[in-house]
Amino acid sequence: MSATALEVVGLSKTFGGLRAVDGVSFAVPHGSLTALIGPNGAGKTTLFNLITNFFRPDAGEVHFYGSSLARLTPGRIAALGLVRTFQSARIFPGMTTLENALVGAHLQLRAGPLQQMSWLPAARREERTLLARAEALLELVGLARARDVAASELPMGAQKLLEVVRALMARPRLLLLDEPAAGLNDSETAELAALLRAVRANGITVALVEHNMSLVMGVADQVVVLDAGKLLASGTPAQMQADARVIEAYIGIDEAAN
Numbered sequence: 001m002s003a004t005a006l007e008v009v010g011l012s013k014t015f016g017g018l019r020a021v022d023g024v025s026f027a028v029p030h031g032s033l034t035a036l037i038g039p040n041g042a043g044k045t046t047l048f049n050l051i052t053n054f055f056r057p058d059a060g061e062v063h064f065y066g067s068s069l070a071r072l073t074p075g076r077i078a079a080l081g082l083v084r085t086f087q088s089a090r091i092f093p094g095m096t097t098l099e100n101a102l103v104g105a106h107l108q109l110r111a112g113p114l115q116q117m118s119w120l121p122a123a124r125r126e127e128r129t130l131l132a133r134a135e136a137l138l139e140l141v142g143l144a145r146a147r148d149v150a151a152s153e154l155p156m157g158a159q160k161l162l163e164v165v166r167a168l169m170a171r172p173r174l175l176l177l178d179e180p181a182a183g184l185n186d187s188e189t190a191e192l193a194a195l196l197r198a199v200r201a202n203g204i205t206v207a208l209v210e211h212n213m214s215l216v217m218g219v220a221d222q223v224v225v226l227d228a229g230k231l232l233a234s235g236t237p238a239q240m241q242a243d244a245r246v247i248e249a250y251i252g253i254d255e256a257a258n
């Protein structure tokens, strides 16, 4: 865990006078699982949009394994291995579960454009490998039996798990997940936790935005807390659970929810 997968330095973004992200710096160590938490509106999704250049920052820099991501398009960033999901599931409604999973592999197909003609043996082999990986991942999240179902027919929780599978099919080095457990029931959340542990065990670094504290405390190595655009605190899950500033920010959430 010596190398740094992601380094965020002084990132800022203002929307019409609102400081959505305000001078945020943190690092995600290679091989770790970092949870980003904070009340609604804290700037978590905006931070992901800045890291992946969906939004251009007003200030600050992002380094991915030591290289600046400034001026790269979101597509190029994904091709480098920094792959994200969205807060609301974005599955392809006209495709089956399996086809949705396979779409993710487009980012990293090794066979060149000519070899993608499926009658060539190299492309055939690659396709079989992808199919086997997709099936294994679907099995891991309990979606194997739904492989030929139209993805739009899946319950919301299953669609969210499918989106994580699709992101994994792109063979990310760093996976950014925005509220992957939102809308998941208890058994789906347990499947997600198992998937996250398997992902980390395979050397893939993960940063996730998450409200489900038992999931965060169960899987995270590091917790980064945002509040009103600013970094409030960071540390181990146990340190953050005992941190008075963090507890206060979360009491704020409970009041807002009632």
Ligand SMILES: Nc1ncnc2c1ncn2[C@@H]1O[C@H](COP(=O)(O)OP(=O)(O)O)[C@@H](O)[C@H]1O
Binding pocket: 015, 018, 020, 038, 039, 040, 041, 042, 043, 044, 045, 046, 047
């Ligand atoms: N595209 C946008 N245009 C204007 N304001 C935005 C935009 N995206 C987010 N915001 C605002 O920035 C703040 C942070 O939002 P967001 O990053 O979505 O928070 P979180 O994901 O932590 O709930 C909120 O006040 C939100 O309304």
Ligand SMILES: [Mg+2]
Binding pocket: 044, 045, 046, 087
């Ligand atoms: Mg959000």
